[in-house]
Amino acid sequence: MLHIHNSMTKKKELFTPIEAGKVKLYVCGMTVYDLCHVGHARVMVIFDVVTHYLRANGYEVTYIRNITDIDDKIIARAHKNGENIKELTERFIAEMHHDADALGVLRPDKEPQVTESIVEIIRMIETLIDRGYAYTSKNGDIYYDVSAFESYGKLSGRNIDELRKNKFTTTLDQTKDDPLDFVLWKAAKPEEPAWNSPWIRGRPGWHIECSAMSTKSLGQRFDIHGGGQDLQFPHHENEIAQSEGAHGCQPVNYWMHNGFVRINNEKMSKSLGNSFTVREILKKYDPEIIRYFILNSRYRSPLNYSNQQLDQAKNALTRYYTALRDIEIAPNIDWKNDIYFGTRFKMAMDDDFNTALALSVMAEIRLELNKAQRNKTQARIIYLASLLRSAGKILGLLQQSAKNFLMGNIINNNKRTKIKTLIETRNIARKQRDWVKADQMRDELIEMGVVLEDTNKQTNWRNV
Template sequence: MTLHLYDTRRKEKVPFHPAIPGKVQMYVCGITPYSPSHLGHARCYIAFDLLHRWLEASGYDVDYVQNFTDIDDKIIKIANEDGVHFLEVANRNIEDYYLVMDALGVERADHYPRVTEHLEGIINMIEMLIEKEHAYVSSDGVWFSVSSAPEKFGTLTGNSIDAVQAGGSGRLDKSDKREHNDFALWKSAKPGEPAWDSPWGKGRPGWHIECSAMSLHHFGESFDIHGGGFDLRFPHHEAEIFQSECCTGKEPVVGIWMHNGFVRVDGEKMSKSLGNFWTVKDAFQIYDPIVLRYALLNAHYRNPIDVSEQLLDDAKGNQRKLSEIYGQAIIFKEEGEALVPLPPLPSGDTTSSEYLVQRIGVIESLAEEAARALDDDLNSRLALSKVQAGAKIISEVLNSDKIDEGDTASFASFSIDWIEEIAGLILGVLPTKEIAKAVFDPRLDPRRVAIRDEVESLLARRSIARHAKDWKAADEIRDRIAEMGVDVQDTPDGVEWSLK
């Protein structure tokens, strides 16, 4: 099956065929760095990171461009409030972006162009649009004339010019544009604002033009995939279509338009005004970044996702289980049967090799199913369920009494490759080997070593109390240990403890 992706413009899944066979040119709208990154950003860039990884795993050579809109009204406002240069505001938020996205396992794009580094290209593009009479100069800047190409209106959203005009009436600002739908290409500088020289005096680019200019710079007149948040369809992406296609005359500028669904919190859009706003760093206080990634991949990228405690807790449990099985496979490979001696084969049962061949066949077919799921417009939820199913079988085999001692390490080795390929390389929801081992065998957790003596001595006292059937004292000690962040488990093999 070939990769199919949903194209917002055509409103259907379409087979993906890049313009240049084997190569993919992909542009995703980046952030406007006026504040730290929030969960909506995380969802968006994780979704497109998955696309990026999957394209590469499928053998494509991907050129991934993601911009930073490092000059805009809000950045200027915050810079003025803080009394710093606007680039200081932009830079600190870009730093935050890299920090949190790296933690979330988002692989870097190939290029991160910034508006402030592409003024020349932007100005050239505006000049060309004026020349072709798609844009006009007014007292307060340069505007794109939407009525110069009315057939392009509503390409992504189905909006009609009249309807948008009606919806926008009463909110007309005091700008000097000719028609309500016209949008700014160049904004003349107001006093005290950062400004660049241009044929139309000092000013700065409008919001939409930078993406057109930067994609033109990196890819030329057209490219394969353009992504971004659902809210960017209008006006931002429709404006890009106007600018790019009217400038170059080449259409369509974009092969497939992709938009990710929104993050909601308790059923409502996450927003600062509703007070349900989470920055990524806020979320990191409670959940491991990899758990957050797992949670955000556990829904289809185009559907809205409601971030709730249940969603995150589910992800935490599933991700932990996966890590545990991965860790077990690593340890079994490294130590073979030494760690857990295998009981003898039950008589008359399937032989080890037959059993293994059969199980490996099932696991491999699950990998194919996961690949099919991703080929079907990146169905990460379904892919994750196949990964979990495969991991479950791996766990059953590793713990099975039907497998010969000599086969354990080789099966473990097969399992590690399988998990690392699909859960690690493609989905990015795997921890490091060291962490995975500690999840499986808490004795290997370095954090445990620090408190081991104290916990062990408390456990010894609890053990005495238990033998004396002094349950009250025993439970008090367990509570005290719990306060140290430790879970105590009484198992048939004795008392065990682990970090919460």
């Protein structure tokens, strides 16, 4: 029975979906003006595992992760680069996908973009004005009236009066009624992107986008909302105020927040110059090592990044792959059917997705495998190796060939581009029912050590 730690109640709760057998999941995604750093990798990998595990439990999961493609930082960066905003955001969306693919993170079912959701955003702001939760300020911007939403602060546990007092001393914004009020729609400067609205010509504030996009994609109520701990306040607090204000119902049943990433035990920040991009790490380490490193801690704990930690993850994976080398896997073996290890793996994952504990169960399987190898008990060797591969699938680990991993297979750009081209050519051939060509492309991919997985939405690939 899956239990999830709900940040709203600060308790582990039995997971019960709104609709039996279905899970609706929304995660706050990236603001696309730069390369993904290790903090982004953490969010992507954690919710990838959450999705895999829910699906392995038979749930039909709809996973939405938004893309913020308009905001102050994007505008500033485009200006600095002398680049068109759309070109900049498209470039970094492609870079984000590149990193996600490298990390073996499956694409969410939808990745709604703010600039494609303006109609829904405007509609929601109109509703908030109609229901008395928003107002037009002196300068024409639209603000959310925090004092109208009685339970403001319930997620983060912040005290409104304290917040107000602190804000008064730090902000001297005269345009809003209350220092806690936050912007829903703001005027754009002449050179900035802007949309017509019932109010001033402008663009949405940040918080409203997630309320509008989650409603658009999942409806007014959904099961799980995820994101980094840093988003809990004010972003998620504001999302609740908006969605609940507009719809009159609680939008989310379970709030999941992952902990911060620290670098050498210091806070990660660009200003400290210690933020690592995924791209930099991938130059030195196989992507699976990053995944292992991320999953070897509980998702709610802080994660400390250091080369030493990554080297440890590399050593651990090397032990697995060395044990798995040259063993033919029996595909019918499913971790769920294993009474001893499988049950404990499930218990770990059912306990708020405790991947660190799940990995320790896998380490025990590996030790058993080593023992079987010493004793040369062939059937046992195949069984345990297959069990490892099967459990590893949930975590997105141990899915490449031992040879690839052990021979330092860092996927390079040229190989990746070639794979993509072959997959695209194959998809076109399949559409045209040119099976001979499609098979040729597949064979060429197999030659390159790539296995294709066709879903009804897309073709995924992985190393053998």
